[in-house]
Amino acid sequence: MFRYLVRRFLQMIMVFIATTFIVYSLMYWTGGDPIQALAGEKPVSDLQRAQLVEKYGLDQPFLQRYWNYLSDLLQWPPNFGTTLTGRSINDILSDAWPVTMQLATIAILFTIIFGITAGVIAGIRRGSIFDNSTLVLTLLVIGIPSVVLAPLSQYLFTIQWKIFPTTASGVGGWERWSDPSLWFELLLPGIVLGSLSVATAMRLTRASVSENLRADFVRTARSKGMPGRRVIGIHVLRNSLIPIVTFLGVELGSLMAGAIVTEGVFNVPGVGYQLNRALKTEDTPLVIGIVSVLVIVFLVANLIVDLLYAVLDPRIRYE
Amino acid sequence: MQVRRLAAWAALPLAVTLGLSACGKSGGSDSGSANPNGVVSIGIAEPKHLIPSNTAETSGSQVLAALFAPLVDFDEANKPFEVAAQEISTTDNKTWTIKLKDGWTFHNGEPVTADSYINAWNYAAYGPNAQDNNYFFDKVEGYKDLNPADANTKPTATALTGLKKVDDKTFTVTLNAPFSEFKALLGYTAFYPLPNAAFESATASPLVLAKSYEDAPIGNGPFKIKGSWQHDAQVEVEKYDAFAGTKPTIGGALFKIYQNSDAEYADLQANNLDVVKQIPTASLSTATGDLGDRYQTSPASTLQVLAFPTFDKRFEKPEVRKAISMAIDREEIANKVFQGSQKAAYSFVSPVVAGYRDKTCGAACEFNPTEAKKQYEAAGGPKSLNITYNTDGGHQEWVDATCNQLKANLGVECVGTPEPKFADLLTKVKAKKDVGMFRMGWVMDYPSMENYLGPLYSTGGSSNYYGYSNPTFDNLLKEGSAAATQDEAIKKYQEAEDILAKDMPVLPLRFGQNVFGHSTNVKDVHIDLFNRVDLNKIQIAG
Numbered sequence: 094m095f096r097y098l099v100r101r102f103l104q105m106i107m108v109f110i111a112t113t114f115i116v117y118s119l120m121y122w123t124g125g126d127p128i129q130a131l132a133g134e135k136p137v138s139d140l141q142r143a144q145l146v147e148k149y150g151l152d153q154p155f156l157q158r159y160w161n162y163l164s165d166l167l168q169w170p171p172n173f174g175t176t177l178t179g180r181s182i183n184d185i186l187s188d189a190w191p192v193t194m195q196l197a198t199i200a201i202l203f204t205i206i207f208g209i210t211a212g213v214i215a216g217i218r219r220g221s222i223f224d225n226s227t228l229v230l231t232l233l234v235i236g237i238p239s240v241v242l243a244p245l246s247q248y249l250f251t252i253q254w255k256i257f258p259t260t261a262s263g264v265g266g267w268e269r270w271s272d273p274s275l276w277f278e279l280l281l282p283g284i285v286l287g288s289l290s291v292a293t294a295m296r297l298t299r300a301s302v303s304e305n306l307r308a309d310f311v312r313t314a315r316s317k318g319m320p321g322r323r324v325i326g327i328h329v330l331r332n333s334l335i336p337i338v339t340f341l342g343v344e345l346g347s348l349m350a351g352a353i354v355t356e357g358v359f360n361v362p363g364v365g366y367q368l369n370r371a372l373k374t375e376d377t378p379l380v381i382g383i384v385s386v387l388v389i390v391f392l393v394a395n396l397i398v399d400l401l402y403a404v405l406d407p408r409i410r411y412e
Numbered sequence: 413m414q415v416r417r418l419a420a421w422a423a424l425p426l427a428v429t430l431g432l433s434a435c436g437k438s439g440g441s442d443s444g445s446a447n448p449n450g451v452v453s454i455g456i457a458e459p460k461h462l463i464p465s466n467t468a469e470t471s472g473s474q475v476l477a478a479l480f481a482p483l484v485d486f487d488e489a490n491k492p493f494e495v496a497a498q499e500i501s502t503t504d505n506k507t508w509t510i511k512l513k514d515g516w517t518f519h520n521g522e523p524v525t526a527d528s529y530i531n532a533w534n535y536a537a538y539g540p541n542a543q544d545n546n547y548f549f550d551k552v553e554g555y556k557d558l559n560p561a562d563a564n565t566k567p568t569a570t571a572l573t574g575l576k577k578v579d580d581k582t583f584t585v586t587l588n589a590p591f592s593e594f595k596a597l598l599g600y601t602a603f604y605p606l607p608n609a610a611f612e613s614a615t616a617s618p619l620v621l622a623k624s625y626e627d628a629p630i631g632n633g634p635f636k637i638k639g640s641w642q643h644d645a646q647v648e649v650e651k652y653d654a655f656a657g658t659k660p661t662i663g664g665a666l667f668k669i670y671q672n673s674d675a676e677y678a679d680l681q682a683n684n685l686d687v688v689k690q691i692p693t694a695s696l697s698t699a700t701g702d703l704g705d706r707y708q709t710s711p712a713s714t715l716q717v718l719a720f721p722t723f724d725k726r727f728e729k730p731e732v733r734k735a736i737s738m739a740i741d742r743e744e745i746a747n748k749v750f751q752g753s754q755k756a757a758y759s760f761v762s763p764v765v766a767g768y769r770d771k772t773c774g775a776a777c778e779f780n781p782t783e784a785k786k787q788y789e790a791a792g793g794p795k796s797l798n799i800t801y802n803t804d805g806g807h808q809e810w811v812d813a814t815c816n817q818l819k820a821n822l823g824v825e826c827v828g829t830p831e832p833k834f835a836d837l838l839t840k841v842k843a844k845k846d847v848g849m850f851r852m853g854w855v856m857d858y859p860s861m862e863n864y865l866g867p868l869y870s871t872g873g874s875s876n877y878y879g880y881s882n883p884t885f886d887n888l889l890k891e892g893s894a895a896a897t898q899d900e901a902i903k904k905y906q907e908a909e910d911i912l913a914k915d916m917p918v919l920p921l922r923f924g925q926n927v928f929g930h931s932t933n934v935k936d937v938h939i940d941l942f943n944r945v946d947l948n949k950i951q952i953a954g
Binding site: 142143251258262264265358360362 | 539541542563675678684833
């Protein structure tokens with residue numbers, strides 16, 4: 094186990110350096126002129142340009158710039174630098190991440206509660222009315238992209254029927270985790286975000302449960318006279334969870350990436366919101382900073398998923 | 413967005429009834445009559461900076477307009493009148509004496525003195541500070557010494573020689589050349605004063621701005637900041653009790669920060685937000701239904717034109733340019749493509765400046781396809797045209813529409829040529845590459861006719877990309893800048909504008925409009941020349 098972890102950790106470092114390098118070079122070669130982007134359509138004076146070039150080291154060769162960036166990043170605490178408007182990226186990230194994590198928590202809980210429960214019921218009662226109606230419903234939800242679902246639900250649930258607040262407000266940061274008003278503001282965006290994965294989670298669970306119900310070990314358990322609840326609760330569910338945990342792990346990673354559309358529509362000051370703004374204003378340092386952290390989040394999420402396999406299925410061992 | 417619009421249509425009857433019932437129970441605040449302590453919420457984007465000399469966009473200047481009081485403001489006729497200044501006088505338009513009103517203080521209690529202005533302006537004009545509004549000071553004597561031509565050399569001076577303190581409340585500004593519109597220039601964000609507390613040391617040279625100043629700017633205005641600037645969330649301001657000027661009729665303002673204008677508009681629809689300064693284009697078609705008479709428009713300072721590279725043989729003759737102008741139906745594009753969010757333009761200066769006259773362009777801007785074709789053929793206009801535009805500003809639709817009109821009315825080929833950025837377009841024009849006609853936009857820096865003429869059309873003007881040069885025009889501008897009174901100056905500028913109508917280096921197409929909306933909680937919402945909500949006029953609805 095320990096050796097496995099060390100190996101994974103070394104792999105993660107390699108992947109991290111490779112991905113940041115790719116992102117950095119992509120932003121560098123396609124980024125256009127960041128100084129002109131900052132000034133909009135107004136002309137930039139030569140002096141202003143010279144100042145900004147010096148401040149951000151834009152005249153240094155590419156590898157030198159990447160090396161500077163990486164060495165700032167690999168110290169402790171990491172220094173992500175400043176945006177083109179002079180704000181500390183560390184501050185922006187530490188405000189945005191907690192909000193996105195809050196949103197992702199709501200979304201993933203929603204997915205687990207609705208998706209998996211409905212999937213289990215549909216799997217047990219295959220062919221029933223419940224099974225067929227949820228099938229149609231999930232097809233419908235899968236078919237609606239979030240660019241439609243988010244504004245539509247905002248219009249219906251916040252403007253027409255004033256059930257939820259229209260947009261999230263205020264700053265992010267860890268201290269707001271204990272603030273019930275922010276949880277409430279994030280409820281509708283969280284559900285919108287989660288409903289997209291509910292459908293997939295349900296279909297996966299259903300297939301997995303109905304397959305396991307026909308497995309040999311279930312027949313054995315039943316013939317031994319084990320009560321039905323115990324058969325499903327212990328034997329079927331535990332074995333059915335493996336594909337679902339994989340799915341949820343990857344899903345959690347992409348939820349952390351910030352839902353650009355949903356966060357934009359509901360004005361949630363999370364990672365997707367910042368990423369969108371950074372791309373719009375061509376704020377290269379901010380884009381790279383956000384993506385670097387995203388890479389780490391994905392790597393960690395994948396590691397946790399792999400470790401969970403061993404917990405769920407004793408046959409899987411890591412050496 | 414398509415579906416969103418559909419949904420909005422379907423819900424329109426309901427929204428109207430909601431709006432009506434909301435009128436019935438209006439007066440959402442606790443008291444029955446107009447509430448002088450009420451707080452108004454206004455949607456903005458995240459400001460780039462909150463430093464007067466570094467704030468050139470409307471979100472930041474909206475916040476600064478609450479925190480600072482300008483030397484001059486503009487009346488109904490868009491002429492400047494004194495606010496923080498007691499008197500601004502000159503005898504030769506070159507040396508201006510500015511006398512400040514007594515009893516004015518910054519929010520930290522510091523008195524506003526001549527030094528507050530001199531320090532702020534020196535900081536702004538000092539090249540290495542790289543302030544966005546640096547160029548506003550290029551007319552002041554000594555600017556060149558602070559901004560050497562070679563960007564990598566150190567400036568030889570740290571203060572403008574043109575700024576001289578007379579006494580605590582008086583200072584003089586000496587310009588490089590006479591400029592009659594200098595008073596109007598002083599109304600801009602760049603000319604606010606800064607307290608000593610804004611600098612690490614107020615006696616240092618060059619001045620260094622305190623790092624924390626921007627988090628909670630201290631100004632001399634009717635409102636002071638409450639707490640600090642909460643990035644990506646909000647900035648809140650409250651009434652400054654010791655304000656010596658005209659007291660506002662509201663207790664404070666909450667500037668809510670949105671990244672997405674659709675989210676901002678949704679909050680207005682839900683009555684959570686009081687003012688949206690610019691309604692997103694996607695919602696324009698339904699906004700009248702959503703808001704009723706709370707949907708409003710007012711003239712803005714922007715001007716969209718179609719420019720000609722006059723050095724290009726094909727567009728040399730003014731007759732060709734005029735014929736193209738006559739073949740464009742401006743009204744149709746303004747109404748169909750922009751849904752009334754922009755207005756057809758028949759003059760070269762915007763209606764928001766003093767001296768504006770309607771239809772100065774005359775017959776050459778009237779839509780007249782038959783005459784256009786006749787003149788175009790007589791003048792030997794080119795068989796194929798193209799319009800270069802930048803793709804990042806939503807210009808494709810109107811460029812295509814314009815091309816279609818030219819195709820139909822002149823019988824020529826016409827295509828739009830996209831460039832990724834406006835800067836790319838300008839680089840090509842500057843290098844005299846073949847771009848054909850190209851789009852240009854202009855946002856006013858200061859409310860004066862001169863600002864729509866000098867930089868754009870004078871020989872060697874800072875934004876004269878068309879190679880237009882007319883000595884008579886240049887002379888008229890010079891005479892205007894040296895004129896003894898504003899009225900005389902305007903007369904000269906109007907004569908200069910008439911020359912443009914004859915030469916047509918560009919075709920005026922459209923003026924911008926502020927398309928704004930407000931909630932049922934507020935009334936008397938006005939958007940000023942600089943696209944800011946006028947906080948002195950807005951009131952809580954009774």
